[in-house]
Every structure is written in structure tokens, then in C-alpha cells.
Amino acid sequence: xxxxxxxxxxxxxxxxxxxxxxxxxxxxxxxxxxxxxxxxxxxxxxxxxxxxxxxxxxxxxxxxxxxxxxxxxxxxxxxxxxxxxxxxxxxxxxxxxxxxxxxxxxxxxxxxxxxxxxxxxxxxxxxxxxxxxxxxxxxxxxxxxxxxxxxxxxxxxxxxxxxxxxxxxxxxxxxxxxxxxxxxxxxxxx
Numbered sequence: 520x521x522x523x524x525x526x527x528x529x530x531x532x533x534x535x536x537x538x539x540x541x542x543x544x545x546x547x548x549x550x551x552x553x554x555x556x557x558x559x560x561x562x563x564x565x566x567x568x569x570x571x572x573x574x575x576x577x578x579x580x581x582x583x584x585x586x587x588x589x590x591x592x593x594x595x596x597x598x599x600x601x602x603x604x605x606x607x608x609x610x611x612x613x614x615x616x617x618x619x620x621x622x623x624x625x626x627x628x629x630x631x632x633x634x635x636x637x638x639x640x641x642x643x644x645x646x647x648x649x650x651x652x653x654x655x656x657x658x659x660x661x662x663x664x665x666x667x668x669x670x671x672x673x674x675x676x677x678x679x680x681x682x683x684x685x686x687x688x689x690x691x692x693x694x695x696x697x698x699x700x701x702x703x704x705x706x707x708x709x
Contacts, residue, residue, distance in 0.1 A: 550616040551691035555698055557615050558624060558678070562701035565606045566673055572598045573669045577662050580653075588653035592665050596643040603639055603672060607632035620683050631676040638675060642668035673701075681705035 576595025580588050610629045615621050646664065653661045680692045680702050689707055692698045 549687070549691070550618045551685075551688045552695065553616045554618055554621060554624075554688075555691040555695040557613065558628070559692070559695055559698040559701055561606075561609070561613050562628070562676065562678075563697050565602065565676065566701055568602045568606075569599055569669050569673060572602055573666060576665065580662065581658060585652035585654050588658065588661075589651055592646065592653065592661065593643070595665060596639060596646065596668070599669060599672065600636060600639045600643075603632065603636045606676075607636060618688065619685070620688055624678055627678045628676060631678070634675045635672040638671055639668065642671070677701060677703045679703040679705070 572595055576591050576598070580591055583591065607629065610625060610632060613625065615625065642664075646661070646668075649657075649661065680689055683689060686707065689705070692702055693705075693707065
């Protein structure tokens with residue numbers, strides 16, 4: 520297996536695990552459950568969008584000449600920045616049920632989204648600094664660094680639910696399948 524294709528397979532697996540759709544929670548389940556569904560759906564969409572961008576940027580990269588590989592990954596960084604900026608801009612208009620923690624969660628995600636955009640800029644500059652071609656010997660490392668950049672962006676946007684005191688809120692996020700891999704992992708202590 521060529522290095523570029525192996526990286527695509529790895530991120531494709533992460534993308535497939537992220538492609539579930541929000542569950543049809545009953546309205547009577549409460550605002551906490553509806554908040555978990557709505558927030559995690561938005562986070563899941565961003566994860567899927569960034570996964571598609573990353574996979575498209577490196578699709579067939581092993582078959583490209585070294586300068587085109589470089590251009591493909593740079594274009595991936597640029598597209599990822601567009602996705603991250605669009606997500607950051609959308610946070611204020613997300614329709615989220617109002618519970619005590621809604622404003623704080625929105626702020627937490629907005630702060631993470633701003634950090635994500637800045638991180639992509641820094642990672643792009645670092646990528647450019649390593650040379651304007653991607654040789655056969657460097658392809659695995661450079662593609663891996665690109666994927667690591669995308670993963671960093673996803674992790675800084677993930678809200679941390681464990682810090683909230685209300686157990687029903689925590690439980691709602693733990694029980695919502697679409698929240699897996701888009702919030703900071705935690706478990707409830709008995």
C-alpha cells in the first residue's frame with residue numbers, strides 16, 4: 520500500500536465512524552437531550568466536512584509529481600480553513616435549547632473554533648517551511664503532518680462536558696450516539 524493511500528484509508532475510517540445521523544430522540548426526553556443532539560450534530564457536520572477536505576486533498580497523491588503533491592496539500596489547508604471559518608461563523612446562529620449551560624457551551628465551542636482557525640494558519644506556515652515539494656521519501660510524513668493538523672483542529676473545538684455539575688446534562692451527552700468523538704471524552708463516576 521502506498522503511503523498516501525494508507526493515510527486516506529485511516530482518515531476515511533474515522534470519517535465513516537463519524538457519519539451517523541442524529542438519533543430521533545423523543546421530544547419528551549428533555550432540553551438536555553435536545554441540546555446534546557443539536558450541538559453534536561453541528562460538531563459532527565464540521566468533523567465530516569473536514570474529513571472530506573482532508574481525504575480529497577490527498578486522494579491519489581502518490582501518483583502526483585512532488586510539486587503537485589505540495590500544491591494539493593496546501594489547497595487542503597486552504598479548504599480546511601474555509602470550513603473552520605464557516606463553522607466559527609455559524610456558532611452564534613445554532614438553534615440550541617436553552618438550559619443553564621447553553622451559553623457557556625456555545626462560548627466554549629466558539630473559542631475552540633477561533634483557536635482552530637489560528638491553528639490551521641500556523642500548521643500551513645509550518646508545512647510551507649518544510650519545502651515546496653513532497654518527495655516520495657517525504658510523502659508519508661508530510662501527509663501525516665497534514666492529517667495531524669486536521670485532528671488538532673477537531674480536538675480544540677470539542678467541548679468538555681465533564682466540567683459541568685449537572686449530571687442530567689452529562690448523561691444526555693454520554694447517551695447521544697452522535698456525540699461520540701466530537702466532545703471531550705469522559706465518563707460518569709458512580
